[in-house]
Amino acid sequence: MTPALASGGGPVIPNFGQGSSCEIHNGWFCTDWVRAHWGDTLQPALVQHVELAAIAVAIGFVLASALAFAGFRFRLLDPPIGFFADFLYTIPSLALFQLLVPLTGLTVTTVEIALVSYTLLILYRNMIEGLRGVPPDALEAARGSGFTRLQTLVHVELPLALPAVIAGLRIATVSTISIATVAAFVIPEGLGRPIFVALEQEVFKTEILTAGGLAVLLALSADAVLVLAQRALTPWSRLERRA
Amino acid sequence: MLADQFEPGTFVDAFRFIGHNAGFLLQKSGEHLELSLTALGIALLLSLPLGLWLGHRHRGLFFAVSVSNVGRALPSLVLIAVGLTIFGIGFWNNTAALVVLAVPPILTNAYFAIDGVDRDVVEAARGMGLGELQVLWRVELPLGLPLVIAGIRIAVIFVIATATIAAIAGGGGLGEIIVDQPSYGLSGVVAASLCVSALAFLAALLLSLLLRQMSRRPGPIP
Amino acid sequence: MIRKHTRRAAKAVFAISLGVAIVLGGTATAAPKKTAAAPTIVVGTKNFTEEYILGQLYKQALEGAGFKVSYKESIGSSELIDTAITSGKINFYPEYTGVIVQDLAKKKSPSSAAATFAAAKKFEETRGLTLLNATPFYDTDSFGMLTSTAKKLGVKTIADMKKVKSFSFAGYPECKTRITCLLGLKQVYGLTQVQFVPLASISVYTLLDQGKITAGDVFSTDPQLAGTKYTILVDTNHIFGFQNVAPVVSQKLLSAAGPKFAQIVNAVSAKLTLQAMIAMNKAVAIDKATPAAVAAGFLKANNLK
Numbered sequence: 001m002t003p004a005l006a007s008g009g010g011p012v013i014p015n016f017g018q019g020s021s022c023e024i025h026n027g028w029f030c031t032d033w034v035r036a037h038w039g040d041t042l043q044p045a046l047v048q049h050v051e052l053a054a055i056a057v058a059i060g061f062v063l064a065s066a067l068a069f070a071g072f073r074f075r076l077l078d079p080p081i082g083f084f085a086d087f088l089y090t091i092p093s094l095a096l097f098q099l100l101v102p103l104t105g106l107t108v109t110t111v112e113i114a115l116v117s118y119t120l121l122i123l124y125r126n127m128i129e130g131l132r133g134v135p136p137d138a139l140e141a142a143r144g145s146g147f148t149r150l151q152t153l154v155h156v157e158l159p160l161a162l163p164a165v166i167a168g169l170r171i172a173t174v175s176t177i178s179i180a181t182v183a184a185f186v187i188p189e190g191l192g193r194p195i196f197v198a199l200e201q202e203v204f205k206t207e208i209l210t211a212g213g214l215a216v217l218l219a220l221s222a223d224a225v226l227v228l229a230q231r232a233l234t235p236w237s238r239l240e241r242r243a
Numbered sequence: 244m245l246a247d248q249f250e251p252g253t254f255v256d257a258f259r260f261i262g263h264n265a266g267f268l269l270q271k272s273g274e275h276l277e278l279s280l281t282a283l284g285i286a287l288l289l290s291l292p293l294g295l296w297l298g299h300r301h302r303g304l305f306f307a308v309s310v311s312n313v314g315r316a317l318p319s320l321v322l323i324a325v326g327l328t329i330f331g332i333g334f335w336n337n338t339a340a341l342v343v344l345a346v347p348p349i350l351t352n353a354y355f356a357i358d359g360v361d362r363d364v365v366e367a368a369r370g371m372g373l374g375e376l377q378v379l380w381r382v383e384l385p386l387g388l389p390l391v392i393a394g395i396r397i398a399v400i401f402v403i404a405t406a407t408i409a410a411i412a413g414g415g416g417l418g419e420i421i422v423d424q425p426s427y428g429l430s431g432v433v434a435a436s437l438c439v440s441a442l443a444f445l446a447a448l449l450l451s452l453l454l455r456q457m458s459r460r461p462g463p464i465p
Numbered sequence: 466m467i468r469k470h471t472r473r474a475a476k477a478v479f480a481i482s483l484g485v486a487i488v489l490g491g492t493a494t495a496a497p498k499k500t501a502a503a504p505t506i507v508v509g510t511k512n513f514t515e516e517y518i519l520g521q522l523y524k525q526a527l528e529g530a531g532f533k534v535s536y537k538e539s540i541g542s543s544e545l546i547d548t549a550i551t552s553g554k555i556n557f558y559p560e561y562t563g564v565i566v567q568d569l570a571k572k573k574s575p576s577s578a579a580a581t582f583a584a585a586k587k588f589e590e591t592r593g594l595t596l597l598n599a600t601p602f603y604d605t606d607s608f609g610m611l612t613s614t615a616k617k618l619g620v621k622t623i624a625d626m627k628k629v630k631s632f633s634f635a636g637y638p639e640c641k642t643r644i645t646c647l648l649g650l651k652q653v654y655g656l657t658q659v660q661f662v663p664l665a666s667i668s669v670y671t672l673l674d675q676g677k678i679t680a681g682d683v684f685s686t687d688p689q690l691a692g693t694k695y696t697i698l699v700d701t702n703h704i705f706g707f708q709n710v711a712p713v714v715s716q717k718l719l720s721a722a723g724p725k726f727a728q729i730v731n732a733v734s735a736k737l738t739l740q741a742m743i744a745m746n747k748a749v750a751i752d753k754a755t756p757a758a759v760a761a762g763f764l765k766a767n768n769l770k
Contacts, residue, residue, distance in 0.1 A: 010736075010738055010740075011736035011737070011738060011741045011763070011766075011767050012766040012767050013740060013741050013744050013763070013766070014762045014763060014765075014766035016744065016745070016747075016748035016752065016754060016759055016762060017748075017752065017754075018752055019751060019752030019753050019754075023752060023753045024751060024752065033753055037753075037755065040755050040757065040758065041755060087440065089400070089404075090400060090403075090404055090439065090440040090443040090444065091404075091436055091439075091440060092404050092405075092407040092408070092418070092421060092436060092439055093404075093408075094407055094408060094418070094421050094422060095407070095421050095432055095433070095435070095436035095439070096436075098421070098424055098429065098432050099429070099432070099433065099436075102429065105554065106537070106540060106549075106554075171315065174315045174316050175315065177316075177318070178315070178316070178317070178318040178319070179318070181318040181319075181320040181321060182318075182319075182320050182408065185422075188538045188539045192318075192320055195320060195321065195324050196666055198324070199324060199327070199411070199412075199666045199667055199668075200513070200514075200666060200667065200668050201514075201668065201750055201753070202668050202670055202671045202674075203324075203327055203328055203667070203671055204753065205328045207753075208321075208324045208325060208327075208328055209325065209328070211321075212318070212320075212321035212324060212325060215318050215321055216316050216317055216318070216321065219315070219316035219317075219318075220312070220313070220316045223312060223315075223316060327667075331675050332667070332671070332672065332675050332677055333675075410665055411665045411666045411667070412665075412666075412667065413665075413667065413677070419663075419665075422665045422666075423638045423663055423665065424638075425541075425542055425544065425545070425637075425638035425639045426638040426639075426641055426642075426663060
């Protein structure tokens with residue numbers, strides 16, 4: 001009773017090989033699975049994840065800078081921007097992704113808009129606090145030296161705000177890498193994808209632990225890199241701490 | 244019920260959803276709070292005393308900072324999935340994951356709050372004959388309270404928002420609606436999300452009020 | 466005092482990140498919209514293992530024949546992916562004929578697989594789509610439970626469940642409103658005492674294994690059913706319908722892609738017997754191979770790549 005059965009005999013069913021005993025019985029960590037699937041599953045997911053996070057942080061940084069300047073220069077703007085940012089942060093990422101889907105489809109764009117939003121809040125707060133935290137003495141000194149408004153901004157305020165900015169960048173980067181795992185709920189990209197697939201495959205432990213472990217390592221590495229950058233760009237903060 | 248179009252109408256629909264399903268949303272909010280508050284309670288028990296004591300002794304800076312760094316690097320989805328592998332579906336898999344998420348802000352903030360109290364004030368208190376625990380309870384904690392509560396506030400918002408993902412692993416709560424757009428439609432997702440935000444705001448507000456209330460206690464003269 | 470190199474460093478940081486953002490933004494938006502002569506086949510799949518395998522089979526066969534294929538995996542349930550194809554976001558996806566007739570067209574199940582295929586094709590053709598040939602294999606929803614549970618409750622058919630006071634039944638969210646699933650259980654079998662447990666990301670078998678549900682919506686080609694651990698109850702009222710797979714394609718794509726397109730797709734479909742599909746499902750679900758690798762192996766063994 002099968003419609004439209006074409007000519008020819010039955011198919012050749014190749015031997016797909018059997019999974020190792022570890023894989024079949026869902027052991028805690030099957031090294032053969034990791035070795036076999038690094039290239040086709042784990043590495044692509046890792047690369048996608050890095051891309052998602054990097055783009056989000058980069059764009060978030062630019063937008064946050066603009067907003068921070070605006071909120072810093074025009075004080076009236078700060079409360080509404082700040083409030084909007086706080087509200088956005090209470091929206092669960094799962095919900096924000098789904099809300100954007102009808103607008104921008106099941107695409108990377110949707111994920112990026114959401115990730116950028118979360119990045120914005122952290123960076124905005126830190127940048128504004130950084131700019132506000134510039135000691136009045138430094139501003140006095142600049143004015144005394146005859147700096148223009150722009151020169152003060154570029155030569156005094158920005159460098160002194162730098163520690164706060166980089167601190168914010170650290171938090172934003174790690175958070176973005178973390179939230180990007182949930183992106184796999186809408187598009188099959190990033191390290192969240194192997195996790196979701198593993199959950200459906202009767203909670204396949206190895207895949208969850210490997211993909212999850214990679215996400216954690218990625219976040220820690222990014223954090224470490226930024227710490228080094230922070231030390232390199234703000235050597236005086238190290239002296240302060242020693243004092 | 245399918246890929247609804249997102250327009251201002253969606254928010255109207257969301258409020259209509261809330262109106263029609265108030266009881267259901269309330270029940271789910273209750274589940275949501277139950278999970279969140281249990282996790283927060285356990286986290287507080289585990290990390291608050293530890294953070295306060297370490298800060299008091301000015302020991303464990305590296306530990307406090309590392310807990311914060313590592314804690315931030317743990318994606319909630321990973322914790323939920325790992326919780327599932329360890330505990331199977333039930334009460335503990337999601338609770339454990341949320342506890343792990345809540346500990347870092349509470350512990351780190353408690354540490355820095357107490358560690359950062361003016362040493363002269365602490366010395367003066369010791370000079371007056373107060374024991375170590377009294378110094379912590381009557382001098383350091385009141386002075387460091389804002390930062391301690393700030394850390395708890397962060398943990399509360401974080402846990403309430405993250406409890407939605409727990410629905411993936413059978414956690415129930417408002418997340419159950421948010422992950423199930425096919426059943427509840429986009430209006431349902433928006434409605435449940437608004438409820439989560441409302442819960443988070445309420446909790447943060449309560450904590451701010453609590454802080455103000457506790458700050459009114461007679462404490463040391465700063 | 467602020468050191469000169471730190472000033473420069475700060476400026477550099479801002480400049481570099483601005484530049485990076487601009488470049489990344491530029492490359493993202495500049496992704497060219499392909500308006501080439503040959504049409505791009507945008508293959509979509511639903512969100513479970515068998516669909517991933519089917520998607521890969523058709524995708525790789527078409528790519529091997531020189532077609533340009535864009536692949537959108539795991540779009541969602543039938544209802545969601547149907548919206549995707551009617552709105553033009555994809556133009557090809559594998560669907561189950563019974564689901565089209567009963568759940569999308571909301572019509573009564575015809576009494577044979579051939580009639581179901583014909584009815585499905587007629588329905589899709591009213592919407593600018595059509596069906597290519599159906600596969601020999603079929604994959605219906607099934608009422609599954611642990612064999613131990615079935616023995617304990619003393620049930621062999623779904624109708625037997627009427628004597629159970631209350632029980633839980635897990636399924637994908639869309640199961641709730643489908644006559645080929647929960648709705649059928651309630652309306653056709655009169656099992657009003659069932660409590661529905663929607664699945665978010667966990668498989669039915671995990672829930673069954675951990676004793677969290679009495680029964681669940683399983684697929685008849687699931688490799689887990691090969692052993693004796695699980696049992697499916699007999700669907701005497703035939704609510705699950707006839708569910709051969711047939712690729713849904715947009716008529717525009719069919720005419721633009723030429724006769725070779727349909728030829729290739731039909732050649733693949735013809736080889737998908739029940740045995741083949743179960744073997745491929747097993748390789749992915751049990752032996753943890755990837756759908757892409759399994760599809761590649763099958764196509765190569767049958768000279769379809």
